Amino acid sequence: MVAGEVMGARTALVTGASAGIGLEFAKLFAERGWNVVLVARRRDRLEALAQEIRGRFSVATHVLPADLSDPEAPERLFAALNDEGIVVDALVNNAGYALGRRFTQGPWEEQAQLLQVLVTAPAHLCRLFVPGMVERGYGRIVNVGSIAAWAPPSPGSLYGGAK
Secondary structure (H helix, E strand, O other): OOOOOOOOOOEEEEEOOOOHHHHHHHHHHHHOOOEEEEEEOOHHHHHHHHHHHHHHHOOOEEEEEOOOOOOOHHHHHHHHHHHOOOOOOEEEEOOOOOOOOOOOOOOHHHHHHHHHHHHHHHHHHHHHHHHHHHHHOOOEEEEOOOHHHOOOOOOOOOHHHHO
């Protein structure tokens, strides 16, 4: 058992947990007694949030730094959690960002990484975690979208379409 872990508590994995909506989702789950797995690129921010959550809510926090623009990241996250015996009951696909330039500007790799973070990684994480949720008869998935999906698109941006 991990220090601070609430026996029998469910566990939520939150991507993009280092700031904004992801940070708030992590706190909301913890406030309701859920253990949390915090995923984002910046370890220092995740560690600070983990410390705050443990102190305020007395639940287990697991910090897993990952860059979801790396196509291998979902598999590594899944394997790391399996290795630790951590069962994910709720998956919050929140990680995201926008590019400050048109689709035709900059290298294709920037667009590919954006699509990896906003589309492919969330789908991959669902594919990895949903079978266990179905097998256990319990699971929750939150795919965080954006009003940008319904707004007039920025000229040449993939963000709105991806959200």
